[in-house]
Amino acid sequence: MSWQAYSFLTKNHPKATRPTGDVRWSAISALHFYQNRQLELYASKEARRLSLRQLVFFGRHMNEERLIKSANYVRTELPIRIAHRIRDLQALPYVIVTQPEIAKVYELYWSAFDKFRRFPEINNLSDNRKFCDLLETLLDEHAPVIPNLSLGLSLCSPHVPPDSLDSFMRRMLISRISRRVLAEHHLALSKSLGRHSLNSEDPRVGIIFTGLDVKHSVVKCARLLRSRSHGIEDDNGEVIPNKGWPEVVVEGQLDTTFAYIREHLEYILFELLKNAMRATGLKHRHNTTLPPIHATIVAGKDDVSIRITDQGGGLYSTGIQSPSDLFSFSHVRNATRMDDSRIGALRSASSRGVKATVAEQVGGWQVMEEHGGSNAKDPERRAGIAPHQRMGLGLPMSNIFATYFGGSLQLVSLDGWGTDAYLQLPKLGTNLEGIEF
Amino acid sequence: MTLKTGLLFRIRATARSLHRHHCCRYHAHHIAEPQGSQLSQLLATYAAHSPHPITLSSLVAFGQPLTPESLLHSVSYVLSEIPRRLARRARALETLPFIVGTNPHMAKTLKAYRDSFQFLATYPRITTLDENARFTAELSQLVESHRNDIPTMAKGFQECAKYMSPAQVSKFLDGAIRNRISVRLIAEQHIALSRALEDRPKSGPTSHYGIVDMACSPAAMIRMCGEFVSELCEATLGAAPTIIIDGHPDTTFAYVPVHLEYILTEILKNAFRATVEHHYTQFGNHSTRTLPPITVTISPPPSPCSPFLSFRVRDQGGGVSPSNMARIFSYAFTTAGHSNPDDDTDGGGPYAAQHVGGSAAVGEGTSGGEGNLFGEITGKGLQVGLGTIAGLGYGLPMSRLYARYFGGSLDLFSLDGWGSDVFVKLRSVDQAGNAEI
Numbered sequence: 001m002s003w004q005a006y007s008f009l010t011k012n013h014p015k016a017t018r019p020t021g022d023v024r025w026s027a028i029s030a031l032h033f034y035q036n037r038q039l040e041l042y043a044s045k046e047a048r049r050l051s052l053r054q055l056v057f058f059g060r061h062m063n064e065e066r067l068i069k070s071a072n073y074v075r076t077e078l079p080i081r082i083a084h085r086i087r088d089l090q091a092l093p094y095v096i097v098t099q100p101e102i103a104k105v106y107e108l109y110w111s112a113f114d115k116f117r118r119f120p121e122i123n124n125l126s127d128n129r130k131f132c133d134l135l136e137t138l139l140d141e142h143a144p145v146i147p148n149l150s151l152g153l154s155l156c157s158p159h160v161p162p163d164s165l166d167s168f169m170r171r172m173l174i175s176r177i178s179r180r181v182l183a184e185h186h187l188a189l190s191k192s193l194g195r196h197s198l199n200s201e202d203p204r205v206g207i208i209f210t211g212l213d214v215k216h217s218v219v220k221c222a223r224l225l226r227s228r229s230h231g232i233e234d235d236n237g238e239v240i241p242n243k244g245w246p247e248v249v250v251e252g253q254l255d256t257t258f259a260y261i262r263e264h265l266e267y268i269l270f271e272l273l274k275n276a277m278r279a280t281g282l283k284h285r286h287n288t289t290l291p292p293i294h295a296t297i298v299a300g301k302d303d304v305s306i307r308i309t310d311q312g313g314g315l316y317s318t319g320i321q322s323p324s325d326l327f328s329f330s331h332v333r334n335a336t337r338m339d340d341s342r343i344g345a346l347r348s349a350s351s352r353g354v355k356a357t358v359a360e361q362v363g364g365w366q367v368m369e370e371h372g373g374s375n376a377k378d379p380e381r382r383a384g385i386a387p388h389q390r391m392g393l394g395l396p397m398s399n400i401f402a403t404y405f406g407g408s409l410q411l412v413s414l415d416g417w418g419t420d421a422y423l424q425l426p427k428l429g430t431n432l433e434g435i436e437f
Numbered sequence: 438m439t440l441k442t443g444l445l446f447r448i449r450a451t452a453r454s455l456h457r458h459h460c461c462r463y464h465a466h467h468i469a470e471p472q473g474s475q476l477s478q479l480l481a482t483y484a485a486h487s488p489h490p491i492t493l494s495s496l497v498a499f500g501q502p503l504t505p506e507s508l509l510h511s512v513s514y515v516l517s518e519i520p521r522r523l524a525r526r527a528r529a530l531e532t533l534p535f536i537v538g539t540n541p542h543m544a545k546t547l548k549a550y551r552d553s554f555q556f557l558a559t560y561p562r563i564t565t566l567d568e569n570a571r572f573t574a575e576l577s578q579l580v581e582s583h584r585n586d587i588p589t590m591a592k593g594f595q596e597c598a599k600y601m602s603p604a605q606v607s608k609f610l611d612g613a614i615r616n617r618i619s620v621r622l623i624a625e626q627h628i629a630l631s632r633a634l635e636d637r638p639k640s641g642p643t644s645h646y647g648i649v650d651m652a653c654s655p656a657a658m659i660r661m662c663g664e665f666v667s668e669l670c671e672a673t674l675g676a677a678p679t680i681i682i683d684g685h686p687d688t689t690f691a692y693v694p695v696h697l698e699y700i701l702t703e704i705l706k707n708a709f710r711a712t713v714e715h716h717y718t719q720f721g722n723h724s725t726r727t728l729p730p731i732t733v734t735i736s737p738p739p740s741p742c743s744p745f746l747s748f749r750v751r752d753q754g755g756g757v758s759p760s761n762m763a764r765i766f767s768y769a770f771t772t773a774g775h776s777n778p779d780d781d782t783d784g785g786g787p788y789a790a791q792h793v794g795g796s797a798a799v800g801e802g803t804s805g806g807e808g809n810l811f812g813e814i815t816g817k818g819l820q821v822g823l824g825t826i827a828g829l830g831y832g833l834p835m836s837r838l839y840a841r842y843f844g845g846s847l848d849l850f851s852l853d854g855w856g857s858d859v860f861v862k863l864r865s866v867d868q869a870g871n872a873e874i
Binding site for chain 1: 684685734735736737738739740742743745747748749756758759848850852853854855858860862
């Protein structure tokens with residue numbers, strides 16, 4: 001039986017359990033090996049990297065012809081990028097890819113690759129609609145990739161040197177971001193075709209906001225975070241009840257705007273502010289008031305910079321050597337990757353998936369608060385008072401988002417006092433995507 | 438007699454044969470110049486033996502307890518260890534390319550090292566406190582005479598720019614400065630201990646052990662340096678910002694105050710100048726708006742495992758442009774030779790001054806080159822902490838060397854268009870028992 005056939009039969013069966021180990025793999029390995037020729041065809045092509053400006057320019061004057069062109073670009077570009085990543089996975093040690101979490105990612109990628117390469121050329125809007133449906137389905141299906149990959153690699157960390165592990169993860173995640181950008185941009189362009197695409201209130205082209213107001217995003221993330229009603233769980237499992245969150249004071253050049261993907265900017269700000277608030281709350285748990293967090297916004301010549309300063313005690317810990325270790329997926333650099341709580345959190349996330357957006361997290365809180373998190377084991381979680389478990393993905397993902405168009409994120413610690421996070425994002429839109437091929 | 442002491446005797450014997458007059462003073466009474474080749478031979482002998490790695494704790498130990506005996510041990514340490522280090526420096530200069538060695542500035546420096554080496558290597562053994570007192574006065578003068586070594590060499594290197602790469606020069610200067618710091622530490626520790634023994638009946642208990650202050654207060658030092666820099670700034674630029682000290686101002690730690698003074702003075706000079714100039718650029722020279730303050734945040738060591746005191750100096754002086762960031766820690770010579778105003782079309786900001794050569798430092802009493810604002814300051818005969826090396830184009834790289842000397846660090850982060858943050862971590866020297874000098 002072919003691998004695809006087997007996969008099709010088991011995929012939608014509600015009780016389909018994943019057979020472990022040898023049976024399934026031996027069934028597919030020979031077929032799979034020889035089918036690899038198709039993959040190699042695509043993997044041998046170079047990815048066509050774009051800049052933000054090109055994405056905006058192309059999307060600005062949308063008409064049917066250009067939309068079809070965009071659809072075909074996405075249709076042919078995505079399988080090339082996926083093929084590169086599958087080749088990357090294939091190069092990993094056998095024992096790692098046969099790990100259930102990585103195996104699952106591998107399958108998802110193969111399936112997506114196959115679907116894209118079989119999709120016929122798009123000639124009209126009706127074809128495009130079918131294509132958009134495929135895109136939406138795959139975007140949803142691939143939600144488990146991030147937690148599964150993180151979990152799988154954390155578990156494999158003892159077997160892979162930290163540099164290789166981190167660079168592998170970086171290539172995987174940045175490619176993933178790039179494919180989602182292309183897909184979502186095309187979906188947005190498709191939706192807005194025919195409608196006046198330049199809303200003067202919030203001008204955007206596809207998923208790019210051409211007049212993204214930085215202060216507005218900072219304030220929005222701060223507001224969302226400060227509305228949380230749950231407390232803080234410290235590293236020993238003790239929960240500090242909520243007594244409010246620190247204020248976020250915004251300073252600098254407050255009218256700074258630039259063209260960027262709002263979801264990316266807000267994800268990073270959200271994660272950084274979340275960490276800052278948590279650290280502040282923990283450090284000052286015995287105080288009545290919490291010192292504020294300062295966000296400074298600056299527009300330089302080529303970049304927009306945002307510095308987030310907190311008084312949360314800094315990043316000194318025995319598990320890391322320097323703040324940049326927090327971006328690493330390797331337990332050698334960051335010992336917490338192997339913590340039971342992290343592994344556990346990643347496991348529960350791997351079934352529902354992680355898209356790495358602010359909306360997803362906020363939606364999660366609301367669900368928890370409304371339904372009392374009835375799946376949770378302990379009463380606090382059920383009551384929605386306890387915070388959700390920490391997966392440890394915020395910083396590595398923020399770092400990768402930041403570097404996607406050539407920006408940077410740096411964390412600096414004033415050990416014992418607080419942390420400064422320096423986020424720099426390019427504002428001219430001329431840098432190419434930072435994916436590797 | 439051990440091999441080592443046997444060797445020492447042989448060295449001393451050679452030395453004695455060169456030393457004509459028992460109590461000869463360095464500047465007078467020289468009956469006959471030692472043969473050039475004999476001196477070279479002596480130098481070679483000393484240079485062949487690596488300096489004994491001295492730890493700070495052993496230097497401090499001469500003062501615990503401070504007795505005539507321990508002081509005489511200290512002086513014999515000085516007489517064996519400093520010549521070794523001077524010999525190494527002389528050797529390093531002698532191995533530079535011939536054409537570089539013929540440069541008058543380099544030749545002058547080499548002669549100075551050879552002369553000092555000869556003086557110390559041929560100095561007779563000291564057995565009484567009186568002899569020590571005499572020697573210590575001469576040692577003081579000797580150290581003083583080397584005040585301009587680094588600027589002199591830097592000027593020489595600038596003139597030799599076509600014969601050596603910037604990387605080679607940096608490496609050489611790094612070595613020279615570290616060496617200089619060691620020599621001064623050893624010498625000044627001895628001088629301080631000598632004074633302490635003399636003054637002992639008069640002075641009360643102190644936290645000082647020679648040049649180490651076990652209760653060094655960064656806040657007090659900041660206030661002191663701040664006042665000095667403020668006057669300097671008012672005098673040259675017409676205005677000066679205030680300093681706000683926050684964090685844990687009462688923190689104290691064990692350090693060599695004169696090092697901290699140097700580091701702080703350099704950083705504050707940069708911050709003050711940047712603030713005033715940026716302010717003038719934005720609001721005009723006669724603006725009456727208040728200057729934004731400089732904020733220094735002090736944080737004590739977070740744990741015994743990490744005995745580092747940290748502080749952050751934050752200014753709103755406009756920051757460092759990305760193009761200058763790579764250059765701010767360089768020693769100010771480029772193949773262009775002199776600071777090229779066209780290089781920095783954005784003015785380069787205050788840190789661009791780092792690129793002006795050390796001509797002002799070297800001039801005997803001249804006020805230095807046009808582009809060098811601090812030339813005026815040295816022309817006014819103001820000295821800073823450790824001599825005229827200060828503030829004349831090498832502030833940042835040298836401060837960093839000083840910070841790193843005992844295992845600390847210095848980093849600069851910038852928000853281009855807004856301001857800079859300098860993070861300094863200094864290791865408490867009572868914990869750095871094994872830190873080699």
